[in-house]
Amino acid sequence: MRDELRRVDVEASGSTYPVLVGPGAASALPEHVARVTRSARVAVISDSNVGPLHATSIVGALERAGLTATLHTFPAGEASKNRATWSALTDELLDAGLGRDASVVTVGGGVTTDLGGFVAATYMRGLPVVHVPTSSLAMIDAAVGGKTGVDTAAGKNLVGAFHAPGAVVVDTDHLETLPAPFYAEGLVEAVKHGAIRSEGHFAAVEEAASALLSGDGTNAPSIVHDSVRIKAEVVAADEFEAGIREILNFGHTIGHALEAASDFALGHGAAVGIGMVLEARLGERLGVTESGTCARIESALGPLGLPGAGALDGDRVLSYLGADKKTRRGRPRFVFLERIGVAATRGGTAHEAPDGEVRAVLREALK
C-alpha cells in the first residue's frame, strides 16, 4: 500500500497534468496511463540500466491493469540521446504496430524522459506520454515542463519539441537504487530552484542534502515536491519559454558549455553547479547580484561532493557558449540572481554580459 501522495497540478496549453510524488507512487501509474490513452497499447521506453531495475515490473503492472505494454530499451548514457536512437526507437514502435491511439511511458533518468518524450512528441505527430522519472534529476527537473529533445554534435538539446506529459509519476522509492553521485546531480537543480525563487527551499535542500545522500530518504518527498511546485509555477507562467521561464536556465548557459567542452564527461548536475557559481560571480562583478551570493551557492553545493571542472580549457568553453540555444543575435545570455531566492528580472530575464567579464570569470575558474 502506498502513503498518501503529494500532488502538483501543472498548467500546460490550457489544460493541466498531475505530478504525483511519494513512496510507492508507481502503483498509481496504470490508472493515469488508462486516463490519457485512447487504446490499450502502451510502449514503455527505458534504458539498459533502469529497464531491468524498474521498467520490467512496470510493464507487468500495466499488463495486470488490462493494458498491452511492450518494453523498448536503449543503451544507458547521454551518448544515446541523439537522433539515431530516437530514430531506432521510433522504428521499433512502428514495427510493434503502435497506432496513433497508443501511448508512451518513459521510465528512467533525464536522458530517457527527454529522448522518450521526443519519440512520443513526433510519433505520428504526437502520442500521449506519462513520465516515471527514476533519478533525482529527472524527478526534480527533466520530467516536468514538457521539454523533450536530443543532442547533436553542435550542442545539447538542439533538436526537440515542447510536448506536455499526461502525467508524471514520481516514486521516491526509486531513489533507493540511485548511486549517490547521480542523486547529487538532481539536488543541484533543487538548489537552483531555491536560488531563483525561494530562500526557504534553498535552506531546506542545504540542510537535507547529507542525509538524503547517505540513504535516509525521509525528506525526499518534501524536497522533490517543493522543487516540482516551484518549477511548475514558473512553467505555468510561461510554457513556451518566451520570458520568465528562462530563469530556470540559471547556471545553464555556462553549464551547457562546460558539458559540451568536456565532451559530456562532466555530468549535467555538476556542470550546472559550476555554472551557477560562475554566473553568480559574473552577476556580482556586474553589480546585478548581491555580494556574497556566489559564496552561499558554493557552500550549499558543498555537501553534494560534485566533481570540479578539472582541466577544461576556458577558450573551448567560450566557443561553445556561442552555440547555446539561448543565444540571441549571436551572443550568449545569462540569468542572474538579485540574491538567493530572487532572480533578476528587470530588463528581461536573460542578459548579455561583456565578453571581457565572461572571459575573466571563466579564466579564473578554469585555468
Add this chain to the structure above:
Amino acid sequence: MRDELRRVDVEASGSTYPVLVGPGAASALPEHVARVTRSARVAVISDSNVGPLHATSIVGALERAGLTATLHTFPAGEASKNRATWSALTDELLDAGLGRDASVVTVGGGVTTDLGGFVAATYMRGLPVVHVPTSSLAMIDAAVGGKTGVDTAAGKNLVGAFHAPGAVVVDTDHLETLPAPFYAEGLVEAVKHGAIRSEGHFAAVEEAASALLSGDGTNAPSIVHDSVRIKAEVVAADEFEAGIREILNFGHTIGHALEAASDFALGHGAAVGIGMVLEARLGERLGVTESGTCARIESALGPLGLPGAGALDGDRVLSYLGADKKTRRGRPRFVFLERIGVAATRGGTAHEAPDGEVRAVLREALK
C-alpha cells in the same frame, strides 16, 4: 503592384494565422516574416527545383526588407522527405548559427512545407515558420493546418509534429511555373474539399479545372481561397485531429496505401483521387453513401487526366492499409460520404469496414 489579396484566418492553439491568396502575394511575405520573427535571422528552405525558380528571389526580397536570410536547399522529390534530409537541414541551420529567435520560411510544394515545417517544429524546440506553397497541392492542402512530418520505410508521414505556421503566403502567380500534371494533383484535394463539405465548390472545381490546367489562371485565386476556407473551418473545429478533422482524410486511407505500395511512384494527388473513388464505392457497397456518388467523383476527376493505379498488387495495398496512421486497434478506418458535399459523421468520422468488402473493392479496381 499586387491586387487586393484574399485572406482566410485559421484558428490554431488559441491564436490565428492568416493565409493570404492572390497573384503577387509573395510581395507581402517580408512584412509577415517580420511580424512573427524575434530576430532578423531567417532560414529559407526550398528544393533543387523551386529554389532557383522562386526561393532565390524571395531571399533577395527578405534581405531588401532588412532581414538576414540564408537559403538551404535539398534534392527535389518525395524521396527526400525523410529523417536523413531533416537531420541534414537541421545541421545546416546549426552551422549557419541560427538561434532560437530565428525563423524559417519554406518555399515549395508539399514535400518542402512538410519537411521544412518539421525542421522548424523541432529546431531548438520550435521556430516560427511561414509557408510559401508553390504547388497547387501545397497551396490547397499541405501548407494549411499545421501538420509537418516525414516518411519512413513503414509509411508516409509517420514521424512529425503539429506546428502551426505564423502565416501562409499563397502567390497564385507561382502556379504559372507548375507543370499541368502537378497542378492536377492539387486540384484533387480541391475536389475532396467539395466532396466532404460543399457541393457548390465541388461543381466550381469541376467547371474550372480544364481552363486552369491549360494556363488560364483567372479562377485560381477563388478556387484556392475557397478550398483553404473549407480546410480552415474543419481544422479550426479540431486542430489535433481527434474528430471532425478526420473528414479531410477522405480518400487518404486507400490513397496512402496505394502510394506506399507503388514505392511512391504514384503521386499523392493521383493516389488520393483513386482513393476517393474507391472509398466512395466502398461507402456505396456498405449503404452509407448515396448511390451514384462514386460516379460523380470519377466524372469530376476526369478533366484532371490523372494516371491510373496501373499494375499495383491488391494484396500489397492491403498490407500497407494495416500500417496506416489512421489505424486503430490494428484495423484501417475510412471516411465515407453521405453524398457529394456531406461527409458521413454519424457514429464518428472514421469507420471500420469488413475486410471482405475492402478486398473486393481493391481487387475489382486493381486487377
